[in-house]
Amino acid sequence: MKNILGAIPKNEYTTKLSVSVCYAVLASIALNFFWQPGHIYSSGLTGLAQILSTLISKTSLFTVPVSAILFVLNVPMFCLAWKKISKKFTVFTIISVTLASIFMQIVPETVLTPDPIICAIFGGAINGLGTGFALRSGISSGGLDIISITIRRATGKSIGSIAILFNAFIIFAAALLFGWKYAFYSALSIFISGKVTDVVYTKQQKMQVMIITKKPEEVVSCVQDRLRRGITIIHGAEGAFSHDGQTVLLTVITRYEMHDLEDAMKASDKEAFVSISDNVKILGNFYDPGM
Template structure:
């Protein structure tokens, strides 16, 4: 049994390192092939590193390149993650940021295309995919991601307002550095980055699930074997077509768990009626797996 656990842990670690490497490749290509040649700023700490790179290159006595700035500005986030989230999570976040810094440093900027609109869209899509995949694999890309996790766990709220304020600052800086059209292109890139990241990282999206079944005991056992979720039972429901007895089960899951739920339903009651509705807000305890 211990050998199986060790194998699972090793496979989990390998998948996290692979996700960190994929993120590093995506952000390195985004920075050096699209954002830098197109004069586009990213969001969060990466955008801050780009801004410091621009300012220090123009007026500063010491030039701080994007790769170095990305790592330096993430050091406080490593400390927060180590204390508030988890040691394993922080170690893999450190690995992902380190890989990204090395990748950006080693991969020299190449002007694939000069259109800033295309640079903003494709660079942000690449970065959004890499970031979302890393988060989905249980690691972070550093920066405001760590603050977001800490604030969400502590208050139940997202870091949206802080993120928005920080990114507005980056957009204004892009306007002063390269002209206001580039600020608009950077703003468009932020939207694309967010949308692609949300499509890739589904763990934070909540769904209310309603199951209508004639086999409630079997369904409950199967769902709870696959998912760590509470279930509310409503007895004495009646089907309008055959007037047969039904039971309604209600639970809440993350979109990331949809596959596990579908597998549980296929095992327990393939003929059950299941509907899923996006949840705007949850009050009360919603179990979050440890990272």
């Protein structure tokens, strides 16, 4: 592990460690200030840990904290990430999950409001914010994130259906333990958490870029210096008004890379015409940076 961390630039190490701490704090606030007091269940392994903790406390004389169960459930995920994603990604994911488990244990459960709707909304939003920032920085909160990233890197496809089925199980368990009212509140919280994560984690939002330029070599060189993206070059285009010769360049980037693309275009050809289409669907492999 020392060799792995030694190969990471100091500024990147500091950033990832800071994000891990932020995620841990936000996840513990979501759990202990909103979800647990409001009987709201999270998505993924955190929700499963809540269910197991509740069942143990109801069927035995002792209790097992959610934080301990969550860490144990994530151990197989660490092994999967180590083999299938990257060692650097796994190290920082272990750090983030460990810190989250520690903070969940030491942050006291506090009832800010008895309203389960408020608990569902704010718990989901805070957790989604933390998860989104973690994924954006090349680490994860563990659990289903690791399975999703593994399959997406291998096939280029999402596994939203698996997440939906797993979370449906969480919601059904909430209904059995606390009633259907709380199951619906849990569904609301899971939905909000996912939406906030999507807004923050812009690396998964793909955009198709079409560049019409008279300086194709300069543009290609400048873009590829800043982005690890393939570019398709179409020669022989012609402007309908001036009939000047043009070259069309096509590529796909993530929204997270938009700023780098803008810088590249300013440096290579300020007069180029750039058209961008949001949320395009990609078939096949697509390089996922930062993991």
